[in-house]
Each structure stands twice: as C-alpha cells, then as structure tokens.
Amino acid sequence: MTNIAIIESQSLLQESYKLILETQSFYNVIVQGVNYTELQKADQHLDVILLDIPNFIHYCEDTERSFQSPETQMIVLAQRGEERRVIDVMNEGVYGFLFEEMEANELLQAVRQVLNHKFYIHGQATHHLLTHSHQLLEEKKQNLHQEPPSCPLTKRPFQVLQYIAEGLSNQEIAAKVHISDKTVKNHVYDILDTLDVRNRTEAVIKAIQSGWITIPKV
Numbered sequence: 206m207t208n209i210a211i212i213e214s215q216s217l218l219q220e221s222y223k224l225i226l227e228t229q230s231f232y233n234v235i236v237q238g239v240n241y242t243e244l245q246k247a248d249q250h251l252d253v254i255l256l257d258i259p260n261f262i263h264y265c266e267d268t269e270r271s272f273q274s275p276e277t278q279m280i281v282l283a284q285r286g287e288e289r290r291v292i293d294v295m296n297e298g299v300y301g302f303l304f305e306e307m308e309a310n311e312l313l314q315a316v317r318q319v320l321n322h323k324f325y326i327h328g329q330a331t332h333h334l335l336t337h338s339h340q341l342l343e344e345k346k347q348n349l350h351q352e353p354p355s356c357p358l359t360k361r362p363f364q365v366l367q368y369i370a371e372g373l374s375n376q377e378i379a380a381k382v383h384i385s386d387k388t389v390k391n392h393v394y395d396i397l398d399t400l401d402v403r404n405r406t407e408a409v410i411k412a413i414q415s416g417w418i419t420i421p422k423v
Contacts, residue, residue, distance in 0.1 A: 207320065210236035210244055210254045213282060218305055222255060225309045226316065241267075250274065253316055257282045257305065258290060265297055275397055275404050278319040283330075291330040298406035301325045321374045322405060356417040357399050363417075365392040370409045370418055 209232055213219045219237050226232045236247045241260040244251070254277060256264060261281050280301030281294045291302050300319040303311065304327055315325040356363055361382075368378045375389045382389070393405065402408045412418045 206233050207231055207252045207316075208233055208235050208247070208249050209316070210234070210247060210251050212236075212238055212241050212243060212254065212256045212260045213305075214239050214257055214259055215305070218282075222312065225312050228309075229313065232316070251277050253277070253319060254279045255282060256280070258284065258287055261294065261297075265293075275394065278322070280315055280319055280325070285329075288330045291326060295406065296410065298402070298404040298410075300406060302330050303327055304329070322369070323372045323374075356412070356415070358396060362392045362395050362399070365389060366396050366408060366412055367418055369393070369396075369405050370412065 209226055211219050211222050211226075211234055213222065216239065219239075223234045223237060226234055235249055236243055236251070238246075241256060241264045244254065251274075256279060258281065278301070279299045280303060281290075281299050282303055282305045283290055284305055294302050300322065301315045301324070303315055303325070307327075318325040358366060364382060365378055368381060373381065375386050375393070379386045379389045396408050397403065397405075400408050400411050402411055409418075
C-alpha cells in the first residue's frame with residue numbers, strides 16, 4: 206500500500222485529488238489538510254506528499270521536517286503563472302511539479318513516476334528548468350580551467366549516485382550493479398549522509414554543481 210498526504214489550501218481540490226488517487230486500490234490517502242503542519246499527524250510512513258505552493262514555501266522554512274524521510278517523494282502543485290517556481294522546487298529535492306488544474310490521468314502518472322524516483326515536470330515548466338540548466342552549463346564551461354573538487358564518495362556509492370542521476374530506481378540500480386535492493390538502499394543513505402543532503406535529488410544537484418558528474422542526456 207502506498208501512503209499519500211494531500212496538503213492543499215483549496216478544500217475542493219483536496220477532495221478531487223483524493224477521489225482520483227483512491228480509484229487505485231493500492232493508494233491510501235492517510236493525511237489531508239490545508240496546512241503542511243497536518244503532516245505531523247501521519248501515524249505511518251508517507252510515500253508521497255502533494256503540497257501546494259503556499260504550503261511548500263512554509264515547508265521550506267521549517268528546519269525540522271520530522272514528518273519526511275529520505276524515501277518520501279514530493280509533488281508540488283502550482284497555479285498557472287507560477288512556472289518559474291520550478292527552479293526553487295527542484296533545488297529543494299522535489300521530483301514532481303504539476304498545476305492544480307489537471308487531468309486525472311496526469312495526477313496518477315505523476316505519482317507513479319515519482320514513486321520510481323523519476324521526475325515528472327509539467328511541460329509549461331520545463332522551459333524554465335532547461336533555461337536554468339543551460340545557464341549552469343555555460344558557467345561551467347567558463348570555469349573549465351579550474352580543477353573540480355574531488356568527490357568524497359567511495360567507488361560503489363559514487364556508481365549508485367550516477368545511476369540515480371540517470372533516473373534509475375533502487376531495483377533498477379540493484380540489477381545493474383548486481384547487488385541487493387537493501388544494499389542499494391544502504392548506499393543511498395551513505396550518499397545522503399556523506400554529501401550532507403536530505404534526498405536523492407539534492408544529492409544529484411550537488412554532484413552536478415560540484416562537477417563530479419554531468420547532467421545526464423535524455
């Protein structure tokens with residue numbers, strides 16, 4: 206069973222998302238509310254959190270975030286015109302960026318993808334994300350003469366990080382490297398601890414910005 210939380214300022218949208226998600230027998234909405242602090246009421250592990258932009262901003266200001274584990278995935282819900290928020294959202298390690306007004310199939314597809322540690326960004330927001338990535342690449346080209354700092358990860362965790370950057374799930378990485386899912390999970394926790402980041406996305410962003418790995422080609 207996949208446990209989901211819905212934090213949305215508009216109650217009608219909350220109910221709509223819940224009805225859509227629970228058409229799938231394996232999705233269970235265990236928390237819903239208008240304020241992100243409602244997440245503290247979760248008495249089970251949360252697999253996915255849906256969070257609107259106002260609550261996302263307050264969430265980012267919360268220094269504890271005890272309700273989110275490194276394996277919890279997040280989807281941010283924006284209004285039309287908030288496309289530029291996607292940069293801030295991705296920098297916080299979020300895998301999904303949607304608009305509040307969407308088709309049911311799009312919501313279900315987004316949840317499926319983020320559960321597999323794959324990004325789901327609405328088409329209207331990808332322009333801003335790609336522009337930002339292009340600017341980072343240009344800056345990197347201008348500093349090619351500088352030697353990038355060495356990566357603090359050992360060989361196997363670094364290999365796992367590279368596969369994470371390619372969008373592979375723990376199961377897919379395990380098959381590639383010929384190790385167990387549990388060992389991959391241990392490597393992921395080692396990566397987060399060594400790089401001092403909260404989740405897989407932050408680890409990839411830090412590795413790219415540090416020059417340890419390059420942005421994977423799609």
